[in-house]
Amino acid sequence: MSTGTRPKVAIIGSGNIGTDLMIKVLRVSDQVEIAAMAGIDAASEGLARARRLKVATTHHGVDGLVQMDEFADVEVVFDATSAGAHKHHDAVLRPLGRTVIDLTPAAVGPYVVPPVNGDAHLQAPNVNMVTCGGQATIPIVAAVSSVTPVHYGEIVASIASRSAGPGTRANIDEFTETTASAIEAVGGAAHGKAVIILNPAEPPLIMRDTVHCLVPDCDDTAVADSVHTMVGRVQEYVPGYRLKQKVQFSRVDSDDPLLSRLPAGTDRTRAVKVSVFLEVEGAAHYLPSYAGNLDIMTSAALRTAERMATNRSVEGTAR
Structure with missing residues (x-):
C-alpha cells in the first residue's frame, strides 16, 4: 500500500x-x-x-x-x-x-x-x-425531497451523440435501470424513472437534463432555495453545472395521469409538479466542453x- x-x-x-x-x-x-x-x-x-x-x-x-x-x-x-x-x-x-x-x-x-x-x-x-444522468439529476431530486415528499421522480438526460462512446451505447438499458434505482435510493423519491436521449445535432450540444418531481404540496420558496443550494454544492467540483431557468411549479390537473403516482389517501387537488432544467458544460480537460455528461x-x-x-x-x- x-x-x-x-x-x-x-x-x-x-x-x-x-x-x-x-x-x-x-x-x-x-x-x-x-x-x-x-x-x-x-x-x-x-x-x-x-x-x-x-x-x-x-x-x-x-x-x-x-x-x-x-x-x-x-x-x-x-x-x-x-x-x-x-x-x-x-x-x-x-x-x-x-x-x-x-x-x-x-x-x-x-x-x-x-x-x-x-x-x-x-x-x-x-x-x-x-450514471452521468444520475450525477446531474439526483442532487436535484434529493434537494426537493429534503423539503417535501417526492412520490415520483422522472429525469431526462440529453447528451451529444458524439460524446457517447461504445461503453455508453452498450449500457443503455443498465443506464436507465441504475439511474431509476438511484433516484429512489439516493434521491429519496418513492418511484423513479430515467430516460436518456443521444442527440445527433451538429455542432454537438452540451448536456441538458430535465428533472420532474411529483409532490403532494410544497412551499415553493423553500423548494427553490433548496435546489439553488444544491446546485452550488455540485458547482464546487463541476463549475459548468447550472440552472437554465427558474425552478418551475405547476398544479396538477384533476385528470392528469400523473396523479396515479400519488399514494392512496393523498389530497390530489393539491398535487404539484416541480420541474428543474439544467445544463452541464464540461471543463474540457481532455474531452470537448459539450461532453458535460462525461465530465x-x-x-x-x-x-x-x-x-x-x-x-x-x-x-x-x-x-
Whole structure:
C-alpha cells in the first residue's frame, strides 16, 4: 500500500472517460496521485497519452494491472470500462484489498452522489457512481425531497451523440435501470424513472437534463432555495453545472395521469409538479466542453476518491 504523502490510484479503461479521469488526477488533484492505467488495446490513444505523461501502463487489463510493480502502492482503482466487465474486475480486486470506484452502471456496490451521500460509504470496498444522468439529476431530486415528499421522480438526460462512446451505447438499458434505482435510493423519491436521449445535432450540444418531481404540496420558496443550494454544492467540483431557468411549479390537473403516482389517501387537488432544467458544460480537460455528461462522471469519481483519501488520513492521525 502507498506510503507516500498522497494515496495512489489506478484506472482501468483507456477510453474517453478513463483518459479524462487520468488528466483530472494529474492536473487538478492535490489529494491523490495516479500510479497506472490499464487497457486492453495496445494501440489505444488513452494508453499512448498516459505513456507520454509518464504514467505506467498495461494493455492486459486488470490482470496485467495487478502484476505491475506500481500496483503494490495502489489503494483505489477506478473502473471506467463497462458494466459487464466490472464484475470480473471487482472479483479480482476485492480479495486484494483495493477500493474500487465504479464508473459503469454495474451497481455492484452502493450508489454514491457526492453532494447527497458522499460521506456515507467511505469504507465500502466498492462504490458505484450511478450514471452521468444520475450525477446531474439526483442532487436535484434529493434537494426537493429534503423539503417535501417526492412520490415520483422522472429525469431526462440529453447528451451529444458524439460524446457517447461504445461503453455508453452498450449500457443503455443498465443506464436507465441504475439511474431509476438511484433516484429512489439516493434521491429519496418513492418511484423513479430515467430516460436518456443521444442527440445527433451538429455542432454537438452540451448536456441538458430535465428533472420532474411529483409532490403532494410544497412551499415553493423553500423548494427553490433548496435546489439553488444544491446546485452550488455540485458547482464546487463541476463549475459548468447550472440552472437554465427558474425552478418551475405547476398544479396538477384533476385528470392528469400523473396523479396515479400519488399514494392512496393523498389530497390530489393539491398535487404539484416541480420541474428543474439544467445544463452541464464540461471543463474540457481532455474531452470537448459539450461532453458535460462525461465530465460530471469523472469529476464525481475524483471527488469521491479524494474524500476517501481525506477520511483515511484523519483515521490514520487518530490512531
